Amino acid sequence: MNTSSSVAAHGRRATPPLPAWESALAVALLAVLALNSALSPYFLNAETLSDATWQFAEKGVIALPLALLVISGEIDISVAGIIALASVAMGLAAQAGCDTPVILAAALTTGALAGALNGFLVTVCGVSSIVATIGTMSLFRGGAYAILGDRAIKQYPESFAFFGQGYVVGLVSCELLAFVAMALLCAVVLHFTIAGRRIYAIGANPMTARFSGIHTGRHRFALFVAVGMASAVAAILLTSRLGSTRPSIAQGWELEIVSMVILGGVAVDGGRGSIAGVVLAVLLMGFLSFGFGLLNIPGIVMSIFVGLLLIAVVAVPHLLSRWRNR
Secondary structure, X not given: OOHHHHXXXXXHHOOOOOHHHXXXXXXXHHHHHHHHHHHOOOOOOHHHHHHHHHHOHHHHHHHHHHHHHHHOOOOOOOHHHHHHHHHHHHHHHHHOOOOHHHHHHHHHHHHHHHHHHHHHHHHOOOOOHHHHHHHHHHHHHHHHHHHHXXXXXXXXXXXXXXXXXXXXXXXXXXHHHHHHHHHHHHHHHHHHOHHHHHHHHXXXXXXXXXXXOOOHHHHHHHHHHHHHHHHHXXXXXXXXXXXXXXXXOOXXXXXXXXXXXXXXXXXXXXXXXXXXXXXXXXXXXXXXXXXXXXXXXXXXXXHHHXXXXXXXXXXXXXXXXXXXXX
């Protein structure tokens, strides 16, 4: 085994999935499902469950590749801004009379370029990822407002509505299918490929990974582009579901998406995490949000809850670690 493979394998072995954490998430998810079914006798209806997937599918599509980026030791706070910019690109293409394939290509190209800009700032310019993406978050969102102002674009082709409102088979929506496909893709890449082992190694010890021959900058740049394109996919789903483009689209989604990743057991300092944990966290937060809706609880309460949950998930493990060391 060469040095690069050895370090990558070591990074993978040293950072196995967290079965205890995933088990806790599974128990919490079952409790939320039971609570929702108690609140509404129609919750366990197949149509209701299918509709509930719209609470998490779009955010989950971004959270999954973002988990890979966080495992590598970086983060992207600009994902909602990319959604807004990609949605504006689609709206402008629709206004110009373009067909659905061109509209989709406009979104994906915008997402890839936005992700490439983030990757360039971090891997080439050496800017901290959180600083760089906070800056581009404002840049992308501000660009959307600069182009549209207070206007909304609604002139989309009828075929475009399928992605956010259509069903592929029975009650399996296009959005749910996109989420499942993204989960499978990210699981295969992270847990069953050399690239995935290298992602773990880079996050666990980037200096050692670099000296062993792993192109850390290249891998991280590719992950930023992947997150940008995933944000574009979410923009397609969300814009199609709403049937319009507004510069305020997906406002405030950054917190929820990052919370899904951290709640899923992904270490904020990199090197640890699993796709199974992120999938469970996405489902948990999605059905929890759906339950809040059943109780007519305002969205601001959900935001407060998510903020407190994020603080707890990040702080508690560090406090326990300090206590054990003492």
